[in-house]
Amino acid sequence: MRTVRSYILQHKVLTWVLLVFAAVVVLLGNLLNSYYTLIQERYTQEQNQTQGIMEALLNLETGSRGYVITGKTEFLEPFELGKKQFPSSIADVQTLILDGPRNRQQDRLKLLQDINDAGKDWLQYAKGLQQLRAVNFQQAQRLVTSNAGKRRMDHLRLLMAQLQTVQMELLTSARNKSQSTLRIIQISSLLGMLLAALAALWQGLRLASRMTLVFQRMLQGTRAITQGDYSHQVPTHVPFQEARLVAEDFNHMAQKLVLSRQAIQDSQTTLTHNNLALEKINSEITRLSSLSDQLQTCLTLQEAYHTLTFLLPDFLPGSSGEVMLFNASRNQLSQFVVWGNDPLNLHTLTMTPSECFSLRIGQPYEVHPDHKMMPCPFMGETQNYQCVPMLAQGDTVGIFRVKNTEHRPDQNQLTRNLAKQLALAIANLQLREALRNQSIRDGLTGVYNRRYFEEAYQRELDRTARHLHPLGVLMLDVDHFKRYNDTHGHEAGDAVLKSFGQLLGRTVRSSDLVCRYGGEEFVVLLPETDLDTALKVAEKIRTGTEQMQPLTQDGLKLPFITVSVGVASTSSTTGETLLSAADQALYASKKAGRNRVTAAS
Secondary structure, three states, X not given: OOOHHHHHHHHOHHHHHHHHHHHHHHHHHHHHHHHHHHHHHHHHHHHHHHHHHHHHHHHHHHHHHHHHHHOOHHHHHHHHHHHHHHHHHHHHHHHXXXXXXXXXXXXXXXXXXXXXHHHHHHHHHHHHHHHHHHHOHHHHHHHHHOOHHHHHHHHHHHHHHHHHHHHHHHHHHHHHHHXXXXXXXXXXXXXXXXXHHHHHHHHHHHHHHHHHHHHHHHHHHHHHHHOOOOOOOOOOOOOOHHHHHHHHHHHHHHHHHHHHHHHHHHHHHHHHXXXXXXXXXXXXXXHHHHHHHHHHOOOOHHHHHHHHHHHHHHXXXXXXXXXXXXXXXXXXXEEEEEEOOOOOOOOOOEEOHHHOHHHHHOOOEEEEOOEOOOOOHHHOOOOOEEEEEEEEOOEEEEEEEEEOOOOOHHHXXXXXXXXXXXXXXHHHHHHHXXXXXXXXEOOOOOOEOHHXXXXXXXXXXXXXXXXXXXXXXXXXXXXXXXXXXXXXOHXXXXXXXHHHHHHHHHHOOOOOEEEEEEOOEEEXXXXXXXXXXXXXXHHHHHHHHHHOOOEOOOOOEOOOOOEEEEEEEOOOOOHHHHHHHHHHHHHHHHHOOOOOEEEOO
């Protein structure tokens, strides 16, 4: 069976001959056109270099004439520049003429030589004029006005104009020949292509008549497949080998199409699954962002506790878990938040860092039946749980632990993202509380400082006036503290003040306010407390102080101390004089011998 290619070669010899003829004509024409184009470029270069001679002559004339007339040496700069340009430009033009086309070469060389001679003559004239200017300025001016230099320069310009005229004539001739060649190329190529097209058209009509049958059969097969008949086969008995191969490939394509349709359906199923996964991820990101926003609105860890207790079950439905935070000394973790119906051995409210493998290795730790890992010591035989260290700004603030009834790998990333968000929020809240405590707490005793007391005192006075409740005040002063401090040292004095502050915190109610007023002097606000009750509290503090054993940081025992107390209450004193009344009562206690409680009169 013959091929289409062999058929075309047998019946289109004339077409090939005509195409080859047109190609040869175009090739020769392009070569000739390239030659004329090269000649144009050389003439153009020669013109450009000739223009350099003109620039040199202009610099010579301007510099010489300006110097002679004005005597200013700055006019010699263009003159000296022209002296350098003139010979180099003459040499460049001469090289281009000798290396370029031979047309009127001798004429151009003759004109260039005349220009060179005239230029040298003018240079001699200019040098003489400059020397005369140095000796006799008036004579030099007369020589300038005699137009002797102008006649020489006009002669030079005339020679330059003649040379440029010859160059322009040669350039114009080259351009005309190039354009004529292009027209011949265009006409020859068009004629050759026209004849080749007519021959190809004649042969194409013959070939088309034979190929029509093939394409009709292919069209029938295509329509059958379009209508869903993927079993349709195109006949392979056709005039040309290429057509038979196309028919066989078409039948093979139909078979592949069936397989491709199945693959597309599988891909669509996978794509749908991926879209659902992306929607889930987007939903998780949105919910995490909402959680972060809500945590940022929290002012205290207590508010964060209520927020997390409410929101975490919705993030991890069907799961149980807890958040455990490090204590201040970082040697123990305490339970902060817990959720779910299946506690993770959550009867253990505290643990040491060594009991959690995730804290040991510094990364998430997962235990499930398909991943044989040792459970954490305090988890016993618990399976299907994950511990994630909560890292924020390079520090570990706690752990986030989640337990499921079965292995849930789809929750791993969400669990880790939650741990990051919680770590940042909790670290910020801890830092905020630490900063707040530093601003309102006394660094030594841990009780409130005087600044906070003044704010709280005014607030309690306002509330007392509003609700008509009594307000009690205790003014306390450690007896002979200066002597104690001088005798036993400042470290012992600090230990006494710290122990005394702790005693006050243990003795009063949580609603009462203990403050260090200054030095060894303390003040206690007792809301809703009359004078009698305040006296009982003061006495309890006094007796507790007598029995308190102060200790140094090394655990050494220090001598016992006593305290003097002044008591006042709005039940017997006005709010404006409450603090001063308590202070006067304290002064009375100290005057009466110390280690006693005195009520304001």
